[in-house]
Amino acid sequence: MRLKILQPVTALTLxxxxxxxxSVFVRAAHVPSSVSAFYRVAFGAVFLVLACILKKEFKPRRLxxxxxxxxxxxxxxxxLWVWHLSILYVGPGLATILSNCQVFVLTLAGVFLFKEKIGWVFVLSLPMAFLGLFLIVGVDMGHLTRDHLIGIGFGLTTALFYSIFLLVLRQIQSDRNDFSLFYYLMVVSVASALxxxxxxxxxxxxFAIPDVITLVWLICLGLFSQTIAWVMISNALxxxxxxxxxxxxxxxxTLSFVWDVIFFDRITGPAGWAGVVVVLSAIYFGMTGKK
Structure with missing residues (x-):
C-alpha cells in the first residue's frame, strides 16, 4: 500500500x-527567452503527436x-509570457520566486476545493521554503521602485496562471473514463504554441534558429522539459x-540555481547554498510531517 502512495510522489519529484x-537549455540556446518558450511547446507538441500515433491515442475524446x-x-x-515580462522589470531571480507563489495558491485550493487536511509542520514549511529561495537569489527588498512593483505584479500573476494550469491539468487527468497520458498534453502544447x-x-x-547548436538545445527543451517531464508530472498530479x-x-x-552554478559558473556564497539546504529541508519536512 505504501509503495502505491510513493510512486506518484516519486514521478512528480523526478x-x-x-x-x-x-534554464540550462534556454541559456545554451542563442535565441530570446520568448522564442525558446515557443519552441519548447512546439517541439514538445511534435514529440507528443508521435507518442499519440505510437500509442494509438487519436480517437474521439470528450468535448x-x-x-x-x-x-x-x-x-x-x-x-510563460507574463513571467518573461516580470523578468524585464525585476530580473530572473525575484521573478522566479514570485512565480513559485503557486505553492500557496495550490495549498488553498487543496484545503478549500479538495478538502485536503494539512498539519502545522506543512504550514510552517511554506515560509521556510520561501526564505530559502530568497537566500538563493539574494534579493534586496529595501530598494523597490515603481518598475519593481509592476514586475512584482506580473510575477504574482504568473503564479496565478501557473496554479490554474496545474489545477486544470489535474482535472483533465483525473477523468479516468477519458484518460489519455499523451493526447491531452499534446493539445495543451499545440494551444500554447499557437x-x-x-x-x-x-x-x-x-522565429529564426541561428545555428545547429541552438536547434539541438531547443529540441532538448521540447523533449525533456515539455514532453518527458510533463508526462511524469501530469500523470502524478x-x-x-x-x-x-x-x-x-x-x-x-532550487535545482535551477544549482545547475547555474555548476554549468555557468554562477558566483555564489554561503547564503546561496544555505538557501538550497533550507528549501530542500522545507520540502522534506512538508512531505513527511504528520497530517
Whole structure:
C-alpha cells in the first residue's frame, strides 16, 4: 500500500528535477527567452503527436476535456509570457520566486476545493521554503521602485496562471473514463504554441534558429522539459495532494540555481547554498510531517 502512495510522489519529484534543466537549455540556446518558450511547446507538441500515433491515442475524446486542454494550453502560454515580462522589470531571480507563489495558491485550493487536511509542520514549511529561495537569489527588498512593483505584479500573476494550469491539468487527468497520458498534453502544447507563436509574430522577435547548436538545445527543451517531464508530472498530479504537489515543484527553481552554478559558473556564497539546504529541508519536512 505504501509503495502505491510513493510512486506518484516519486514521478512528480523526478519530473520537477528534469524540468529544472529548462534554464540550462534556454541559456545554451542563442535565441530570446520568448522564442525558446515557443519552441519548447512546439517541439514538445511534435514529440507528443508521435507518442499519440505510437500509442494509438487519436480517437474521439470528450468535448469538455478537449476545451479544458485548449484553455490549459492558453493559460500555460500566458504563464510563460507574463513571467518573461516580470523578468524585464525585476530580473530572473525575484521573478522566479514570485512565480513559485503557486505553492500557496495550490495549498488553498487543496484545503478549500479538495478538502485536503494539512498539519502545522506543512504550514510552517511554506515560509521556510520561501526564505530559502530568497537566500538563493539574494534579493534586496529595501530598494523597490515603481518598475519593481509592476514586475512584482506580473510575477504574482504568473503564479496565478501557473496554479490554474496545474489545477486544470489535474482535472483533465483525473477523468479516468477519458484518460489519455499523451493526447491531452499534446493539445495543451499545440494551444500554447499557437498562442506564443501569435505573440512572437506581433512582436519584433524572429522565429529564426541561428545555428545547429541552438536547434539541438531547443529540441532538448521540447523533449525533456515539455514532453518527458510533463508526462511524469501530469500523470502524478491526480494522485498527489495539490498542496504537496506545489511544494514538490519548488525543486525546480532550487535545482535551477544549482545547475547555474555548476554549468555557468554562477558566483555564489554561503547564503546561496544555505538557501538550497533550507528549501530542500522545507520540502522534506512538508512531505513527511504528520497530517
Amino acid at each position: 519530473g520537477a528535477v528534469i524540468i529544472s534543466f529548462s 469538455k476535456n478537449n476545451l479544458l486542454a485548449v484553455l490549459c494550453g492558453i493559460v500555460f502560454g500566458l504563464d 498562442f506564443l507563436g501569435g505573440k512572437i509574430y506581433m512582436s519584433t522577435d524572429s 491526480p494522485k498527489v495532494n495539490a498542496s504537496f504537489a506545489g511544494l514538490i515543484l519548488l525543486l525546480q527553481p
